[in-house]
Amino acid sequence: MSSWTAAHVAAIAPDAPTAPIIGAHDVRPVADNLDIWDAWPVQQRDGAPIELANGAQLWMALAAPHFADPDERHGRARIHLFHYRGDRWSHVGPAMPDGFSPGSREWSGSAIWDEASDDVILYFTAAGRRGEAAPSFEQRMFSARARLSEAGGLTGWQDLREIVTIDPDHYMSTREGGGIGTIKAFRDPAWFRDPADGRPYLFFAASRAGSTSAYNGVVGMASADPATPDDWVIAPPLLSADGLNNELERPHMVVYEGSYYLFWSTQRHVFNPDGPTGPTGLYAMVAPAVSGPWRPVNGSGLVFANPATAPAQSYSWMVLPDLSVTSFIDNWGDGDERRFGGTFAPFLRLWLDGDRAGVTA
Structure with a gap:
């Protein structure tokens, strides 16, 4: 397991890249x-x-009705579908039908197209449990399959299964209390295929078991044999920010x-x-293989931050293989008013050169 440390964060340069x-x-x-938000x-x-056949991309994002207090959205989050074409977004509707998800809310994940079956496989976080009296912060990770409709939606949802369960030797339970920003994590499954061996x-995102610190975030990992890609085996954390x-x-x-x-x-x-402490931003480690060794990009881990005059303007960045970067607009603008x-935030584009990175002009 590699570590992201205080010494790395202390090395963030005053002129570090900003969005x-x-x-x-x-x-x-x-x-x-x-x-x-998360997309x-x-x-x-x-x-x-x-x-899709009409040239649009199919996207997912967490969505909720508008609330005067934006933090309330987390208690009503569902995954919705969107089409993206020609720099325009259009709303399709909820991804999964009512009553299908096992949680009281749906949190972030990832989705892939299975070329063998023509299915879309969604990996997502079920927050809480369906029917609970009050929303809890318990998090479980599931997968499910659906078929692409002619209109570019998803139908026929099936094969709902829990992907992995918490290994208490390495990962902390999410059943304890807390609030936004302090809860423990077992969420955000992101699918990846290693091009080296398939x-x-x-x-x-997870929390380290046995830590003596309240600040015990880790990046967790599970893997599967290419011959049985749905049989996931949980592994120890890949990266730790314990303390x-x-x-x-x-x-x-x-x-x-x-x-x-x-x-x-x-x-x-x-x-x-x-x-x-570092700024709100996108961070990264780089290695020659999944197994490491991992070293912080730019010597600190920070790829880029929000600008100092708008330190919370966007969040939840995702980098695509062409180095375009998506995120959502959070608390934008300067001043004290939220x-x-x-x-959706405007797309950004990265440049990467070994262990150096930044935002293109």
């Missing part, structure tokens, strides 16, 4: 009375988004020019306040 400012012209709602495309096995992996940071959210892997990049998002307020965007 461009998001302005009012960028805040374009995708549907009436609907806020969205991901339906991907081919190599990570590229699939293309082995499938799932990377996920440094509580949440390494939406971890995912991209291979570029022979190097393996493990990306994750985190926020300033989930760092250990004893310091050092302005939750609740929509």
